Amino acid sequence: MATFFSPIKVGNVHLEHRVVLAPLTRFRATRSEHVPVVPLVKEYYEQRGSVPGTLLVSEATFIAPEAGGYSYVPGIWSSDQIKAWKKITDGVHAKRSYIFLQLWALGRTATASVLTEEGNYPLVAPSPISLSGSPSDAPAPRALSIAQIDRYVGFYVQAAKNAIEAGFDGVEIHGANGYLIDQFLQDVSNTRTDEYGGNIENRSRFGLRVVDEVVKAIGAEKTAIRLSPWGRFQDMKMHDPIPQFSHFVSSLVESHPKLAFVHLVEPPPIAERTDVKHLSKIPEESNDFIRKIWAPRPLVTTGGYTREDALKVVADNKGALVGFGRHFISNPDVPFRLEHNLPLTPVDRSTIYTPSDKKGTEKGYIDYPFSEEFLKERNSNSKAHSVPEERHVVESAVLVGLVGLIGFQALSWWRGSR
Template identity: 40%
Template sequence: MNTFLHSPLYTATHLGDLALRNRIVMAPLTRCRAAQGDMPTPLMATYYQQRATAGLIVSEGVQISPRGKGYVGTPGIYTEAQSRAWRRITSAVHARGGLIVLQLWHVGRASHSSLQPGGALPVAPSALAIPGLVHTPRGKLPFETPHALTVEEIDGVVEEYRHAARLAMDAGFDGVEIHGANGYLLDQFLRDGANRRTDAYGGSVQNRARLLLRVVDAVTSVWPASRVGVRLSPNNPFNGMRDSDPFRTFSYAMAQLDTRGLAYLHLVEHQAGLGQPEAGMPMVDVQRLLPYWHGAYVANDGYTGDSAAAAVSSGRARAVAFGVPFIGNPDVVARLAEGAALRRPDPATLYGGGAHGYTDYAPLAA
């Protein structure tokens, strides 16, 4: 018998009211397979069901409104029809005994007018463009200077999160994760490199964290807090992000989240391979931040089976999220247990397309 089966990764645990049969979490993975109208598809049900042996699946980012969209082919959760389509996916996961939470997502300025309703500009805390190019239906184009949200528009965004949370509940998800990471809207408000506002949503860390906390409170007015997670990324430079004092920013945010009885906190600990920090960008040792959070912690970013087991065994993490390995290996849980090699996915099929490179990776048993 493989001794790795005796690893703490294969013990049951709870993240709030989410009862996990193992501590291997499937991280959210953008795959761009939705149909027209941001509709989830039957092929997506197959994809998620194949990976249902994970202790918990966090869905790909799902935009809470048409203005929250930043990529071709990403799914939505803002209409009743979308909610019904997601129910087919949650039912497929539950049929294999799995758990799945939906990741609530608004990309903010990480978009382009060609992806926005009526060709409007993307929205953001401040009128600051991301450096570089964005993928659009017309190919790669420069990021545009976004529209800075008014206070009234911010109120509307909060209500969009609340509405999406209700639709996620109707769709049969086991909970939701609020995406506050990787340079998307909530992260843009939180970090001062993207937020230059001078009103109640800018300036001090208390003001910059206001939208994140309002969204958490709105979502937990729909879901029990014990079924709501939050994802943050204090060191990720993706989408042109930085913060002048990430320890101060994220220790405050985590301390405030800690008071809300959430199911878990999910941190992208380093850079997630999504970009290189600019020279001199302040970074923070995540170990310094963890004392500000006393709930269940899900670690993420470059873990192996051995390092994940060590993180759980030491008590540093309740569970560990794996991302890219789940693309090419629907059976990550079994492969780690057997000590089998993890297949590298075909990079040409990561974003968009059909079944090839999506649902045709064979499991070990095959």
């Protein structure tokens, strides 16, 4: 039986434990160029990769300018962005950990004024259905044409290629939480009557095309996808998501059985409460139907887990990993703390989204402390690793001395024999 702290192979990488950094938007990129701010962001990810063998999933990252619509969020289309990300991935790998880039397209959830400001881009979606609570003067989203859908598939492919160029170990396609792929999947946001809507197979088509083409570009072992069948965020949750998402994940099993992992957002209340003692108090809302389809392949599950719940889900499900968000923000060594059952530092919610150009952006980002126990163990390991190197230097010096002595004796003999 697997434990929370046992190794697992995910795609092409070998992890030392089952604790995953869940993707977390933090607004620490430049406002409109969407370049991660280095060295700030580099230090943030290095800290969270400090326990060797940890899998990090990056913050959601725009695949193209017109797929965005928020300020201070990173992108992966420009050379400056790729160069900045390469410094970050190098830093994570120096810690002997791994990182996937989450690929993001907003669809109807974008801020129309930001799209206009950054390139006069339209607000788009599968269907012209606005989010509830949108400003009265906000435009309704335009339904994407077939040609535009093809263009977006191309954005995902190029973004995946750029991610590999930037040193990422793989990509996670964001298909959750009411963003573009999720908008296509669910009938509450997709009322199309062409090949991209109207029934389960057609609503799955866009997301499956994206996965197919990304896999062709970078390989299945470097590709993952995140889904949220039960999520209500941003006007989502169809009446019965089980048939829709069963078809989608079954199609992944059939076409891409070696996909790195599937990442699930757990249903309410676990995703909306911090005091949850059980995985779900609503029996009919469970991701177990996907677990049965995807098992025994790697599956990351995220949503307000306690240590006890995380231990149980890994023990009960082969291939399970658990993503942590808030706990990973305020505990950069959270895998170590969970393993040793150490107290967790609470997160300061007021600092989660401090933009990169605001005073104090470092606060609540790179200033959370490591546990004393982790620092002691890390220092102890550093000293242990330094001993062989010092011994090697001494042994080399002795060897040089012996060679010199032998050479001197040989020279003396040669001179004496003349």
